[in-house]
Amino acid sequence: MKLLLALARGMLARRRRQTLVSVSGVALGVAFFIAIASLMRGFQTYFVSQIIDVQPHITIKDERRNPLPQAVEIAYPEAAIALNGVKPVDRIRGIRAAGDKIAILEAMPGVAAAPILTGSALLRYGSRDVSATVTGIDPQRYVQVANLGKDMTQGRIEDLRSTANGLIIGVGLAQRLGVVLGDTVNAVSPRGVALQMKIVGIFRTGIVGLDQGQGYSLLKVNQILQDRSNVVNQIVLRLADVTRAETLAREIEARFGDRTESWEEQNANFLNIFVIQNAIMYSVTGAILLVAAFGIYNIISTVVFEKTRDIAILKSLGFTERDIQLLFLLQGLVAGVLGAVLGCVIGTFMIEGLAQVRFGVDAPSGNDRFIMAREWQIYAVASGFAILAAGIAAVIPARRAARLDPVQVVRGAA
């Protein structure tokens, strides 16, 4: 093995320039992969952490996943039933026995729960009308499940309590309405209730949808505005361990019957986009590595072609076909490893370079730079791919070398 490695090195060293080109090809593929993966992973991780930060980890809703079965369906579970003109029950929507459920949830370790009532309202200030979602909260509980406290730029959540009909709105919403702290807006709900509400706080999450369309009031105040006294239409949860969200959501749904969604389910569209993004990234860098693999195939083929005499003499000296195959496979792997190492170094420089970039604009997300993920796994995947590709590329010429008939060569060479 040591001998084969020495032979491999000697053969590659003779083709230094060509080796350098194919090693550079691999290095470039690896470097781009690392940089792009770091960029995308960084963005995605940031995005997910934002979601986890801003949104509840689990949301229990006042609805059911599937419509309740009809009596006849329960009576004849095997039967084919067609029901016409079924009238939906006109029941008051809301989570039943929300208080009891919250008590059960809060008894679970690592779980914080808060009842809320969300509803839409038209906010009117002067001549401007902006529709918004108003969420009624219990401040004490709500701060345990959301980072509203941290996101406040003006005012405090506690001011909701000390002010009659207080309202906290997002910074974008405040701009659209043209209001500042202390102004009073007129809120009208779809049920026709109108309330004069005073802006007691402004928050900024970095998520445009929330900043431009979300307001918070006391639960009681929103129950009046929505004309749904004592109704809670969601229970939002925050977990100490986010990764448990999906399993816990299923447990809760099974127990209470209310539709329960984890943050993953609620953001499935984004997470699917990430999957597509990653697929694109892997295809692009895969293509680069494919080109690099061709380079390696090319150099090993050239070496095999040029080294027919050496192959012949090694075989006549008693090297087996396996030895010869390994000899050229090793050359591919050496080129692959060199490329991977070089690529990791270049990739690191690219990451640090990208991390220096400043957009100079006040991006709505509050970020003026790329968020790079610096994970060893990225390096490992990139290097692994490169070395694998190099190995596969070398196999074909290596097999050709192994099958070479030494007699044909020694006969021809004089």
Added chain:
Amino acid sequence: MTLLDAEDVTRKLPEGPVLVQGATLSVSGGEFVAITGPSGSGKSSLLYLLGLLDRPSVGRVRLEGRDTTGLSGDALAALRLARLGFVFQFHFLLPEFSALDNVLIPIRRRGVLDERTARARGMELLGMLGLADAAAKLPEQLSGGMRQRVAIARALANDPALLLADEPTGNLDTKNAAAVFDIFAELARSGERAVITVTHDAELAGRATRRIHLVDGRIVSDEGQGAG
């Protein structure tokens, strides 16, 4: 002691031509055999068959009493590595390795000697062939005669029972050619080893203890058998 035993060895090409026809011979330790014959008479073909580089279409080759018919390619390679040495008209030294490293290739591949003993053995062989000063030199820094002697040293690296040479002096001047034949004669003299060389030089062939003459793939004469 019979080292090599060829029995009715015939080599046909799939396309029809017969390279070697019914060759029967046996070679013992101490023999220095010269194979002669006109160009295209099958000398090289016979040598490759005797050296287990090629397989006969008919007949069998025994090496040190062991029938090699039906052995796998790897088994033949192992026999070549341990028991046979080759020298060709072209030296076939690996250009990127020093003379000593070239000689060490078969020793290292065989892997029975530790690195220090292997190097000592390599130096001993080079010294024996008058190349002690050339050990660290690359093949391109050596003269034609020296390269061929390095190739001989490499062929002897694993102390083979049989040294096979195909026109080893074809690229050498008279003086160097004579030196190579002196070395061969010396190698065979000990009695342990046999040397078989192909040559078209009648004068050099005269130095061998035995001469086999080929015409059209057939052995037409075999003089001096058992001598040496």
